[in-house]
Amino acid sequence: MTVVPQSSGLAARADARRNRALVLTAAQRAFADHGTSVSLAEIARRAGVGAGTVYRHFPTKTDLLEAVMQQRIERMTARAAACLAAPDVGEAFFAFCAEIVLTSPRSRAVCDLITADDGWPRTLMRGAGDRFHQALHALLTEAQRCGAARSDITVADVSAMFTGCVAIQRISGSDQELVKAARIALDALRSPVALAVTKPGHDDPIRNESNNETGSAPRCPMCGSVLKATGLGRPARYCSAACRQKAHRRRNSGTERAAITHR
Numbered sequence: 001m002t003v004v005p006q007s008s009g010l011a012a013r014a015d016a017r018r019n020r021a022l023v024l025t026a027a028q029r030a031f032a033d034h035g036t037s038v039s040l041a042e043i044a045r046r047a048g049v050g051a052g053t054v055y056r057h058f059p060t061k062t063d064l065l066e067a068v069m070q071q072r073i074e075r076m077t078a079r080a081a082a083c084l085a086a087p088d089v090g091e092a093f094f095a096f097c098a099e100i101v102l103t104s105p106r107s108r109a110v111c112d113l114i115t116a117d118d119g120w121p122r123t124l125m126r127g128a129g130d131r132f133h134q135a136l137h138a139l140l141t142e143a144q145r146c147g148a149a150r151s152d153i154t155v156a157d158v159s160a161m162f163t164g165c166v167a168i169q170r171i172s173g174s175d176q177e178l179v180k181a182a183r184i185a186l187d188a189l190r191s192p193v194a195l196a197v198t199k200p201g202h203d204d205p206i207r208n209e210s211n212n213e214t215g216s217a218p219r220c221p222m223c224g225s226v227l228k229a230t231g232l233g234r235p236a237r238y239c240s241a242a243c244r245q246k247a248h249r250r251r252n253s254g255t256e257r258a259a260i261t262h263r
Contacts, residue, residue: 020057022047028068036065066125073128076100080135088249090148093139097158097186098178101165133159150191161185193221221247 026047030038040061044051058064079096086092136155143149165182172179178186220239237244 016057019047019049019053022049023054023057023064024068024071027064028071031065031068036061040064070125070128073125073132077128077132077135080132080139083139084142088146088148088246089139089142090146091250093143093149094186094190096139097162097189098183100162101169101182101186102175102178104162104166104169144191147191147193149189153189158189161189 023043027043030043030046034042040054040058041051043064044054047054054064058067079099083089083092083096133155136158140149140153140155140158144151144153165178165185168182168185169179172181220243221237
């Protein structure tokens with residue numbers, strides 16, 4: 001009996017993992033370029049491996065497509081989890097939403113599966129989908145806790161918004177920036193206070209418009225707390241130093257986003 005050295009076995013497994021990764025990368029690009037009609041032979045050519053290698057890892061095109069989808073979902077899950085460590089979780093949540101909407105139309109297969117009424121998510125990807133929704137729920141909850149996202153929305157609402165905005169973005173044909181309709185739709189997820197703070201077209205983006213109502217007490221534009229009277233001098237704009245710093249970060253973030261958009 002021939003004994004295969006252990007090192008040879010490890011090398012073979014490493015080669016198999018590398019080939020699988022090459023096939024997945026090539027498949028993701030091929031599906032994005034040509035949709036699900038692309039052949040496995042073409043994917044093998046792009047990956048630089050033999051057709052037998054593709055079939056050994058993925059016996060059918062459906063197996064390969066689901067593996068590509070699962071990989072994308074796992075990456076989005078990791079991205080959502082990383083957003084929890086951002087200095088401004090609220091803005092990170094909306095940046096994450098915009099990222100999903102902007103990148104999804106680049107993959108026709110992703111859009112076709114998401115919008116198809118055939119039992120999505122598929123059984124083989126249900127675990128990845130569950131992990132993604134858990135990460136999205138944690139990110140949404142934190143965005144609501146800091147007052148950036150509406151308190152009455154759920155993960156189901158956000159997922160439905162993704163589907164609609166992806167369709168809008170896909171029809172527009174733009175893959176460089178969110179189209180106006182998609183931005184408006186995502187802004188509907190913002191809390192009323194956050195919308196007042198970030199509302200464009202004002203010289204002072206953090207002006208509290210509710211203060212102009214007759215008989216209304218002035219409120220902090222960040223958390224909505226009633227501002228305490230300071231006596232003589234200029235009235236307080238924020239209830240605390242923390243809210244003042246948060247508004248400063250948000251204003252700077254909005255300025256940076258505007259600069260990027262107009263580049």
